[in-house]
Amino acid sequence: MNELKTVLSVEAVLAKAKNIFFVGIGGISMSSLAMVCKRQGFTVSGSDRAYSALTDRLEREGIPVIHEHRAENIEGADAIVYTGAVDFTNPELTAATERNIPVIYRADLLGHMMRGYTHRVGVSGMHGKSTCTSMIAHLFIAAGKDPTVLSGAETREMGGAYRLGGKDFFIFEACEYKDSFLYFYPTMPVVLDIDLDHTDYFTGGLEQIKRSFLNYSQLPFSYDCAFPCGVMCVDDEDILAIVPGLPFCATFGIHEESAEYRAVNISEHRGRYAFDVYKRGEFFVHVALPVPGYHNIYNALGALVVSDLLGLTPEEIASGFASFEGLYRRFDYKGEVGGAPVYIDYAHHPRELRATLEGARKMTDGKLVCFFEPHTYSRTASLFDEFVASFEEADLVYILDIYAAREVNTYGVTAETLAAAIPGGVYVPSYEEAVSLIRRAAEPGDTVLILGAGTVDRVAKMLFDEK
Numbered sequence: 001m002n003e004l005k006t007v008l009s010v011e012a013v014l015a016k017a018k019n020i021f022f023v024g025i026g027g028i029s030m031s032s033l034a035m036v037c038k039r040q041g042f043t044v045s046g047s048d049r050a051y052s053a054l055t056d057r058l059e060r061e062g063i064p065v066i067h068e069h070r071a072e073n074i075e076g077a078d079a080i081v082y083t084g085a086v087d088f089t090n091p092e093l094t095a096a097t098e099r100n101i102p103v104i105y106r107a108d109l110l111g112h113m114m115r116g117y118t119h120r121v122g123v124s125g126m127h128g129k130s131t132c133t134s135m136i137a138h139l140f141i142a143a144g145k146d147p148t149v150l151s152g153a154e155t156r157e158m159g160g161a162y163r164l165g166g167k168d169f170f171i172f173e174a175c176e177y178k179d180s181f182l183y184f185y186p187t188m189p190v191v192l193d194i195d196l197d198h199t200d201y202f203t204g205g206l207e208q209i210k211r212s213f214l215n216y217s218q219l220p221f222s223y224d225c226a227f228p229c230g231v232m233c234v235d236d237e238d239i240l241a242i243v244p245g246l247p248f249c250a251t252f253g254i255h256e257e258s259a260e261y262r263a264v265n266i267s268e269h270r271g272r273y274a275f276d277v278y279k280r281g282e283f284f285v286h287v288a289l290p291v292p293g294y295h296n297i298y299n300a301l302g303a304l305v306v307s308d309l310l311g312l313t314p315e316e317i318a319s320g321f322a323s324f325e326g327l328y329r330r331f332d333y334k335g336e337v338g339g340a341p342v343y344i345d346y347a348h349h350p351r352e353l354r355a356t357l358e359g360a361r362k363m364t365d366g367k368l369v370c371f372f373e374p375h376t377y378s379r380t381a382s383l384f385d386e387f388v389a390s391f392e393e394a395d396l397v398y399i400l401d402i403y404a405a406r407e408v409n410t411y412g413v414t415a416e417t418l419a420a421a422i423p424g425g426v427y428v429p430s431y432e433e434a435v436s437l438i439r440r441a442a443e444p445g446d447t448v449l450i451l452g453a454g455t456v457d458r459v460a461k462m463l464f465d466e467k
Helices: 010-016 028-039 053-060 091-098 106-114 129-142 177-183 205-217 295-309 314-322 350-361 377-382 384-389 415-421 431-441 458-463
Strands: 019-023 043-047 079-082 103-105 119-124 148-155 160-163 169-173 188-191 230-233 249-253 261-269 272-279 282-292 332-337 340-345 368-372 396-399 447-451
Touching: 010 106, 019 028, 019 091, 028 043, 028 053, 028 079, 028 106, 028 148, 028 160, 079 091, 079 106, 091 103, 103 106, 106 169, 106 177, 119 129, 119 205, 129 148, 129 169, 129 295, 129 314, 177 205, 188 205, 188 295, 230 295, 249 295, 261 295, 272 295, 282 295, 282 314, 295 314, 332 458, 340 458, 350 368, 350 384, 350 447, 368 431, 377 384, 384 415, 396 415, 396 431, 431 458
Parallel strands: 019 043, 019 079, 079 103, 119 169, 119 188, 148 169, 188 230, 230 249, 249 261, 340 447, 368 396, 368 447
Antiparallel strands: 148 160, 261 272, 272 282, 332 340
């Protein structure tokens, strides 16, 4: 990464730049940053190999997207923004270096943008970041606080993954991949969970990951900022170990008795949960979640702690949760086929798959039918056994080809080998075949899940003839 970083500050580069080119503009965070830059008056364009709803939206907003990486694409650009998912051999980055065009790492740009805000809430964790970020955003919007938001998933409320608001609150998703979150300036870092993932970068395994989250948690205490405070889920023992090293933090959980905020009296109906929150041993508020899944109790607790610390009342918090509609591609209902509801979900890690399937099972009277597109060869190979075990709640499991993303398959793993290892697993060679199977197999009372972080949502679009 350092070989591409400009010697100039981001502020100095943007002060002179008029035309900004985004390499990998189709990513959820990159597309949001591109839109923000356009609204700040820059001329913006970019490149991305994949066609998607995000690139379509960018072009509708007047941002040209080239679907091929070529050196000539950056002609006329004053600055280049790139994402960590782009390899250093990318022809646009190579050309920028040769022509002495300043390059800005995506995380550097986001870090620069947030420094002008008073309270900067950065939601981190291997799982749940987008949901918790969107919950916080919704609670603040519903309470009339006018937050600025940059999330990792789109919501109907924001009409996308970002929102430009006032300067008091900047709520953002803090991604750990390639230690991107260490470039940020949170005043309130939230840590939901620590787990093994992104093994293509975290080659040191869980110990390296734990060090990264420790460093992120300590960021607010290394510079002057308003109300520095960590927000930590202490049901996770690796996060619990971080807490003593923080000058000031608020803790939450369900099982850990030392947690300042705890969910108790938990009840469940058809996969949706309600609970009381006790703050330092005293009743604080009752929460009923419209979105399913036990794991969302933790996401809600993280959002609740942030909201309480930054001034929302218990009444505003309770009513905000009651009206939370969820996110696109997070147990997102798409329609019915053969009397069976069809949902898409972004789950792409064994822990996420297990949580999603456990929630879906509580809502299902018939079969639980899963179509899963594994995401990256490195994750599939390094967590192979965990993936095999994660489908225990499913009745039918169909595995689509691995979504390569930024990778080349040097791991020797395939969708066929994963399907063969899962009891009853079946390999499906195409989205078209998946659509056909759903139409043939779905029956009243069943639930169909389309799972993965790649382009597998196209299966739902094909099912319901969406464009």
